[in-house]
Amino acid sequence: MSSMKTKFLQSKDKALNFAVGAGIPAGTVLSGTAGGCTGVCGSCGGTCLGGLALAVYLGGRVIFKRHNKTVLQAEPSANK
Amino acid sequence: MKNTLPFTLKRTAGYLFGFALLYAPFELYRRFMEGVLALQPGFFPHAFCPRIPTAEIFTSGFFDLNSVMVWSTIVFWLLCLVFGPFFCGRLCIAGFFTETLSHIVPDKYKIEWEKYVPVAHIRYGMLLAYMLLPLWYGFYPCAYCNFYFFDSLVSVIFGAALDFTLPLLISGVLYMVLFGLFTKGGRGYCRFLCPQGAMQSFWFYISARLGIAARIKVDESACVKCGLCVKSCPMRAMSIKNGSVQSSTALCIKCGVCSHNCPRGAIHTGR
Numbered sequence A: 001m002s003s004m005k006t007k008f009l010q011s012k013d014k015a016l017n018f019a020v021g022a023g024i025p026a027g028t029v030l031s032g033t034a035g036g037c038t039g040v041c042g043s044c045g046g047t048c049l050g051g052l053a054l055a056v057y058l059g060g061r062v063i064f065k066r067h068n069k070t071v072l073q074a075e076p077s078a079n080k
Numbered sequence B: 001m002k003n004t005l006p007f008t009l010k011r012t013a014g015y016l017f018g019f020a021l022l023y024a025p026f027e028l029y030r031r032f033m034e035g036v037l038a039l040q041p042g043f044f045p046h047a048f049c050p051r052i053p054t055a056e057i058f059t060s061g062f063f064d065l066n067s068v069m070v071w072s073t074i075v076f077w078l079l080c081l082v083f084g085p086f087f088c089g090r091l092c093i094a095g096f097f098t099e100t101l102s103h104i105v106p107d108k109y110k111i112e113w114e115k116y117v118p119v120a121h122i123r124y125g126m127l128l129a130y131m132l133l134p135l136w137y138g139f140y141p142c143a144y145c146n147f148y149f150f151d152s153l154v155s156v157i158f159g160a161a162l163d164f165t166l167p168l169l170i171s172g173v174l175y176m177v178l179f180g181l182f183t184k185g186g187r188g189y190c191r192f193l194c195p196q197g198a199m200q201s202f203w204f205y206i207s208a209r210l211g212i213a214a215r216i217k218v219d220e221s222a223c224v225k226c227g228l229c230v231k232s233c234p235m236r237a238m239s240i241k242n243g244s245v246q247s248s249t250a251l252c253i254k255c256g257v258c259s260h261n262c263p264r265g266a267i268h269t270g271r
């Protein structure tokens, strides 16, 4: 039962992270700047938000997992 | 102690060739197209940019692109189906640059993202939305593009004036600092944010399953589970799962670093 629960939680986490990945480009829509914007030329100043949001999300995961001591240790095993 | 110099030099030479092929002031690809084949590749400064065709794949925009660009991209994808992500693994200086940069920072200060998030899921979620977005909301491919950032950096080195806009600055910080210097393997941008790399890996993932492209394989009988391959993989594609060493085709770029570092010669490519 507990292994089923773990599997469910892992799948849920993967789906959530897939959605986070999709949110990187899709999030630019919220900034209302995707149409015609090149993001790097400075003409709109909005499409970089997706990348920034990812950085914030990843930072949050690192802090949360370290705080709750739920950091994956086993894999990749040699990366300590 | 293994002599890594010849391998490193060979790798570096490949990436420098890729640099000369695509980036100003050399741009051998563009010169070849224009000078020898008398074709106009278009979309400067990137004479060859598969990010744009990737973003337009589901739209009519794909076939509105410059025909050299379309054909270059189709040939490029076919090559990825046959050989895997050869551009990432052998030619792309943008990825190799941050990989090299990451050696400056000691490992203890670098983040192993796999411990916190399933990297491949973020990578392919990003790719999917990147490809679907133009269907509804328009064009997105150059947003925080590391190629553009690297191209700008090179232009500055070769004397061009550059207006460092805020988005360009953010691209640079993400690309070089967070996902380069402070990421294990130095290829955080490649793994999270590069649609160009994700697309190549997508083709590789499919073709490896179909038995077309050769993938990284480990000879279990020779492997002593020392973990050196896992530790040295710049894409963090290698892992030890249930006591056996595996390479993930969703992330592997076939750079050969793992097999070079294996003390037992247990790693090879095969179908």
Ligand code: SF4
Binding pocket: B087, B088, B089, B092, B093, B094, B095, B096, B146, B189, B190, B191, B194, B195, B196, B197, B198
């Ligand atoms: S993932 Fe992108 S930046 Fe990284 S090596 Fe591949 S093409 Fe280059």
Ligand code: SF4
Binding pocket: B218, B222, B223, B224, B225, B226, B227, B228, B229, B230, B245, B261, B262, B263, B264, B265, B266, B267
């Ligand atoms: S480096 Fe070679 S021997 Fe060591 S774990 Fe990897 S495949 Fe096995």
Ligand code: SF4
Binding pocket: B216, B232, B233, B234, B235, B236, B237, B238, B247, B248, B251, B252, B253, B254, B255, B256, B257, B258, B259
């Ligand atoms: S598994 Fe080996 S070939 Fe693949 S990316 Fe890692 S080091 Fe390179």
